[in-house]
Amino acid sequence: MSQAGRLVVLVSGSGTNLQALLDAVADASYGAAIVAVGADRDGIEGLARAERAGVPTFVEKLSSYGSRADWDTALAARIAAYKPDLVVAAGFMKILGAPTLESFPVLNTHPALLPSFPGAHGVRDAMAHGVKVTGCTVMLADAGVDTGPIVAQEAVRVFDGDDEHLLHERIKTVERGLLVDTVGRMVREGWTVTGRTVRLGSGGMKK
Ligand code: GRF
Numbered sequence: 001m002s003q004a005g006r007l008v009v010l011v012s013g014s015g016t017n018l019q020a021l022l023d024a025v026a027d028a029s030y031g032a033a034i035v036a037v038g039a040d041r042d043g044i045e046g047l048a049r050a051e052r053a054g055v056p057t058f059v060e061k062l063s064s065y066g067s068r069a070d071w072d073t074a075l076a077a078r079i080a081a082y083k084p085d086l087v088v089a090a091g092f093m094k095i096l097g098a099p100t101l102e103s104f105p106v107l108n109t110h111p112a113l114l115p116s117f118p119g120a121h122g123v124r125d126a127m128a129h130g131v132k133v134t135g136c137t138v139m140l141a142d143a144g145v146d147t148g149p150i151v152a153q154e155a156v157r158v159f160d161g162d163d164e165h166l167l168h169e170r171i172k173t174v175e176r177g178l179l180v181d182t183v184g185r186m187v188r189e190g191w192t193v194t195g196r197t198v199r200l201g202s203g204g205m206k207k
Contacts, residue, residue, distance in 0.1 A: 015046025
């Protein structure tokens, strides 16, 4: 195998998706290494998971900067220091700005079947709509809210007794597997984007 793909993972919360990636990269045949974990807040389990795994961490809080643009620039510089091949926003609850999006391919994950139910409350919004099937989406990030080209999706059934927490936990179980599978394929096999269509397995890593 050629050199492992370098991943910077961004988190804002419990970091179970990050944990799934940390577990996956422990196997060299997965083809990736997590070179840093970044967050937009302190004191979260996602950062603790990285520290326990011996992965370097950094925190860039929006409140530390005078403007969103300054935060965007600072965050992109922190990411760039680790020379990633792919940035993975794994439950990162901020929209990334141009300095990051124009410098690296960024993969994002969302707990609904996009383009339905984008935004911070995808699970709640899907339940409120009364859907019987929802799921998760792994997509390339663009400047919009969960609007980028879709890389992979998987469906999850909604049951009568579900509440938001139960359903989200069931989605997250599927989401972790989908994210690990998708990131692995991207670093090992590459991808191409034609219009909104993403194809895996095209050779080199391409934006
Ligand atoms: C995931 O469902 C992600 O899609 C959503 O928030 C959750 C993050 O979970 N934006 P975790 O921090 O990886 O446990």
